[in-house]
Amino acid sequence: MVPHLTTALTGPLLDMERLILGATPQIERWFRNQWQEHAAPFYTSVDLRNSGFKLAPVDTNLFPGGFNNLNPDFIPLAVQAAMSAVEKICPDAQRLLLIPENHTRNLFYLQNVAQLASILQQTGMEVRLGSLIPELTGPLKVDLPDGASLLLEPVVRHGNRIGVAGFNPCAILLNNDLSGGIPALLQNIEQSLLPPLHAGWHVRRKSRHFAAYNQVATEFAALIGLDPWFINPYFSTCGRVNFQERQGEECLEKNAAIVLEKIRKKYAEYRIDAEPFVIAKADAGTYGMGIMTVKDPSEVRELNRKQRNKMAVGKEGQQISEVIIQEGVHTFESINDAVAEPVVYMVDHFVVGGFYRVHTGRGPDENLNAPGMHFVPLAFATPCCTPNRSANPDSTPNRFYTYGVVARLAMLAASIELEQTDPDNQ
Amino acid sequence: MVPHLTTALTGPLLDMERLILGATPQIERWFRNQWQEHAAPFYTSVDLRNSGFKLAPVDTNLFPGGFNNLNPDFIPLAVQAAMSAVEKICPDAQRLLLIPENHTRNLFYLQNVAQLASILQQTGMEVRLGSLIPELTGPLKVDLPDGASLLLEPVVRHGNRIGVAGFNPCAILLNNDLSGGIPALLQNIEQSLLPPLHAGWHVRRKSRHFAAYNQVATEFAALIGLDPWFINPYFSTCGRVNFQERQGEECLEKNAAIVLEKIRKKYAEYRIDAEPFVIAKADAGTYGMGIMTVKDPSEVRELNRKQRNKMAVGKEGQQISEVIIQEGVHTFESINDAVAEPVVYMVDHFVVGGFYRVHTGRGPDENLNAPGMHFVPLAFATPCCTPNRSANPDSTPNRFYTYGVVARLAMLAASIELEQTDPDNQ
Numbered sequence: 116m117v118p119h120l121t122t123a124l125t126g127p128l129l130d131m132e133r134l135i136l137g138a139t140p141q142i143e144r145w146f147r148n149q150w151q152e153h154a155a156p157f158y159t160s161v162d163l164r165n166s167g168f169k170l171a172p173v174d175t176n177l178f179p180g181g182f183n184n185l186n187p188d189f190i191p192l193a194v195q196a197a198m199s200a201v202e203k204i205c206p207d208a209q210r211l212l213l214i215p216e217n218h219t220r221n222l223f224y225l226q227n228v229a230q231l232a233s234i235l236q237q238t239g240m241e242v243r244l245g246s247l248i249p250e251l252t253g254p255l256k257v258d259l260p261d262g263a264s265l266l267l268e269p270v271v272r273h274g275n276r277i278g279v280a281g282f283n284p285c286a287i288l289l290n291n292d293l294s295g296g297i298p299a300l301l302q303n304i305e306q307s308l309l310p311p312l313h314a315g316w317h318v319r320r321k322s323r324h325f326a327a328y329n330q331v332a333t334e335f336a337a338l339i340g341l342d343p344w345f346i347n348p349y350f351s352t353c354g355r356v357n358f359q360e361r362q363g364e365e366c367l368e369k370n371a372a373i374v375l376e377k378i379r380k381k382y383a384e385y386r387i388d389a390e391p392f393v394i395a396k397a398d399a400g401t402y403g404m405g406i407m408t409v410k411d412p413s414e415v416r417e418l419n420r421k422q423r424n425k426m427a428v429g430k431e432g433q434q435i436s437e438v439i440i441q442e443g444v445h446t447f448e449s450i451n452d453a454v455a456e457p458v459v460y461m462v463d464h465f466v467v468g469g470f471y472r473v474h475t476g477r478g479p480d481e482n483l484n485a486p487g488m489h490f491v492p493l494a495f496a497t498p499c500c501t502p503n504r505s506a507n508p509d510s511t512p513n514r515f516y517t518y519g520v521v522a523r524l525a526m527l528a529a530s531i532e533l534e535q536t537d538p539d540n541q
Numbered sequence: 542m543v544p545h546l547t548t549a550l551t552g553p554l555l556d557m558e559r560l561i562l563g564a565t566p567q568i569e570r571w572f573r574n575q576w577q578e579h580a581a582p583f584y585t586s587v588d589l590r591n592s593g594f595k596l597a598p599v600d601t602n603l604f605p606g607g608f609n610n611l612n613p614d615f616i617p618l619a620v621q622a623a624m625s626a627v628e629k630i631c632p633d634a635q636r637l638l639l640i641p642e643n644h645t646r647n648l649f650y651l652q653n654v655a656q657l658a659s660i661l662q663q664t665g666m667e668v669r670l671g672s673l674i675p676e677l678t679g680p681l682k683v684d685l686p687d688g689a690s691l692l693l694e695p696v697v698r699h700g701n702r703i704g705v706a707g708f709n710p711c712a713i714l715l716n717n718d719l720s721g722g723i724p725a726l727l728q729n730i731e732q733s734l735l736p737p738l739h740a741g742w743h744v745r746r747k748s749r750h751f752a753a754y755n756q757v758a759t760e761f762a763a764l765i766g767l768d769p770w771f772i773n774p775y776f777s778t779c780g781r782v783n784f785q786e787r788q789g790e791e792c793l794e795k796n797a798a799i800v801l802e803k804i805r806k807k808y809a810e811y812r813i814d815a816e817p818f819v820i821a822k823a824d825a826g827t828y829g830m831g832i833m834t835v836k837d838p839s840e841v842r843e844l845n846r847k848q849r850n851k852m853a854v855g856k857e858g859q860q861i862s863e864v865i866i867q868e869g870v871h872t873f874e875s876i877n878d879a880v881a882e883p884v885v886y887m888v889d890h891f892v893v894g895g896f897y898r899v900h901t902g903r904g905p906d907e908n909l910n911a912p913g914m915h916f917v918p919l920a921f922a923t924p925c926c927t928p929n930r931s932a933n934p935d936s937t938p939n940r941f942y943t944y945g946v947v948a949r950l951a952m953l954a955a956s957i958e959l960e961q962t963d964p965d966n967q
Contacts, residue, residue, distance in 0.1 A: 139665045140635040140636070140665050140666060140667050141635065142665060143624075143635075143664060143665025143666070144632070144633065144634070144635050144665070147627070147628050147632040147633075148632065148633075150628070151632060188614055189617065190927070191615065191618055191924040191926055191927055192617055192618060192621055194926050194927060195618055195621055195622065195891055195926060196621065198569075198891070198926075199625060201573070202573050202576070206570070206573040206574065206577060207570065207573075207574075208570070209566040209567065209569075209570050210566070236928075236930065237926060237927050237928060237929075238569060239565045239566050239568060239569025239570070239928075240566060240569075241566050465621050465624070498617040500617055500620050500621060500624075500663060501616070501617055501620060501663050502662075502663060502665075503663075504662065
């Protein structure tokens with residue numbers, strides 16, 4: 116069962132898929148050369164939007180959850196890719212500490228942790244789960260819906276090494292995006308930390324990511340002879356916003372107007388009959404909090420108190436003051452009348468699968484990644500590494516291959532972004 | 542459907558599987574370190590024998606056929622591994638020439654070529670098939686049973702580069718084992734040749750391979766605390782044999798007696814109630830030609846003319862003068878009363894799957910790899926990279942993991958063997 120595009124505007128996308136499929140040898144060589152120059156993150160997930168006329172990443176997660184939503188048939192791909200990552204980053208490691216988010220009741224998330232631990236164990240690692248939950252004083256066993264269980268153990272620190280009781284790991288894998296800043300426990304650790312601390316949302320900015328993506332997308336589009344707009348959403352930022360005190364509204368309104376006008380021009384150029392919109396969201400952070408859809412710039416002035424409060428606070432109560440205004444890409448994939456948004460998963464620089472967030476209660480221009488899993492996952496039917504040049508460009512394996520290509524462009528942007536923010540490069 | 546061991550002697554093997562499963566972290570780290578020192582061949586297949594008390598490689602193929610027999614579900618693993626291989630060996634390559642064996646009627650083999658070409662195409666390469674068949678003057682389209690077809694084109698040479706008409710490849714992948722020596726067309730080529738020419742059977746000797754394997758198996762067995770005999774077959778060689786003129790029979794008889802006596806001692810040590818046997822086969826060559834089973838040393842003297850003629854000639858009519866006498870490992874896996882022999886496939890240093898040769902007409906001490914596919918392939922039910930330490934050591938994923946470990950040891954031996962025979966190292 117594969118979602119289908121409900122828009123009649125499949126012309127430009129089909130052209131792009133044909134272009135990408137035809138240029139596969141050049142594209143793969145180009146990626147090979149990029150990975151000789153840039154180190155891929157340990158793992159990455161990328162949210163895509165497919166409007167039928169445009170296919171673009173809208174969020175790149177360096178601490179991906181949702182591994183439990185992948186097709187079980189492709190888990191060996193993730194194992195093999197994780198073997199590659201371990202080889203490159205910590206070949207000597209035998210023991211790995213996985214540090215998840217501080218959730219003990221979000222079973223969707225904890226099933227992700229279980230799947231991730233299982234993938235890492237299958238690479239031959241001994242894996243234990245170290246929790247940063249402050250009130251955790253001893254091991255906590257959490258039962259999962261599938262009958263398995265997880266053991267969360269408090270992280271302990273000895274000098275500049277961390278571990279859990281009786282377990283001294285060679286490497287630490289973070290599945291915790293550090294939205295609340297770097298806990299003292301993790302500061303100045305001598306072990307390898309994957310991804311590095313500066314991949315946390317206390318440092319990351321979406322605008323820096325999309326600036327790097329802009330560079331990557333432009334180079335890639337030139338390689339295959341494509342207008343980069345087809346894979347690259349416009350964006351702009353406002354640095355000093357306070358929703359509750361209604362500061363920075365002019366900046367938001369002005370920038371929303373600029374981005375909307377740019378989109379309108381492109382729609383006219385390609386005769387696209389759709390209503391432009393932008394998404395205003397926190398420049399730092401994740402989890403689909405503090406996000407709004409804007410079709411008319413005046414909307415940012417007309418927020419009521421409740422909407423302003425909702426926009427003001429991100430994950431873990433972080434105050435939102437930097438805002439990115441990004442071109443909205445319609446979601447025109449659907450299944451059984453429900454909107455379906457693809458998320459592509461990568462380990463090392465390999466695409467290892469993905470899934471759709473399927474949501475019945477929302478429109479094509481809204482955000483589906485809300486807290487607490489208000490969506491149904493639908494695993495990709497084929498992996499993203501099996502293009503078939505003798506089939507139609509929009510056949511299932513080829514559509515997923517295109518998704519994998521665009522997701523890898525976003526991952527490459529994240530690699531460049533991490534180089535730019537690496538304290539060792541400053 | 543998974544073959545089961547029909548022997549009651551599962552004690553030692555179960556112990557070994559338990560040992561290997563328990564030592565997974567050390568084993569995988571050890572392999573990671575080995576691959577930092579040794580370069581894996583582009584691709585490898587390893588024939589294993591599982592006697593229930595012993596699990597050993599008996600043949601390591603550097604030009605593997607049979608990719609068509611792998612489980613289609615795991616082909617993405619092969620694609621991903623091939624991407625790794627290309628990255629390491631020829632990152633700049635976009636066009637690849639695949640040179641198959643000179644078969645035009647063996648559809649089993651040609652389906653392997655089609656699968657291999659498809660895997661390589663999915664890595665993003667442009668792939669064409671260059672044939673060395675001397676009488677081929679133009680492209681030859683061969684229809685395959687699944688409705689697909691292959692285009693075999695004559696290899697053409699311009700200066701020190703080869704290709705096919707209108708196609709100038711950056712790299713050449715050989716799926717032709719060069720049993721007949723290196724054709725002039727392939728000599729002093731400036732393009733990358735994978736595997737290198739000295740991986741051909743005109744240079745390779747099984748005895749050199751198993752000497753390297755002896756070294757690898759000893760180190761590995763010490764790592765996990767195992768008697769290396771459980772994974773390592775005894776062998777010996779006779780260098781000057783002429784079956785037709787009955788020269789070298791004394792050497793064969795003497796060495797068969799020595800190897801049989803060593804096996805008998807091990808059987809006594811581990812209280813194994815089975816009849817020892819050795820396999821005498823050509824030291825150079827493949828395809829299960831020139832092979833005999835010996836239970837009593839006198840048998841090599843009592844060959845009739847027909848048997849001598851059969852032993853005297855290998856693939857492509859090569860005269861056999863060097864013979865390896867190798868400890869026979871009983872085949873005690875069976876399915877529906879048919880003998881089943883596992884073959885493990887690797888691309889780069891990753892195990893990507895395998896299949897069983899299932900044969901109803903032969904006994905557990907005979908060779909199943911005969912020309913023209915006198916066996917039924919049964920793809921492995923799970924890949925070999927998904928050990929499950931919470932399941933039984935002999936559960937399906939764990940048995941296949943153990944197969945993958947032993948096959949990788951043989952691949953590592955092949956890597957060392959190729960270093961030893963590399964003309965650039967002489």
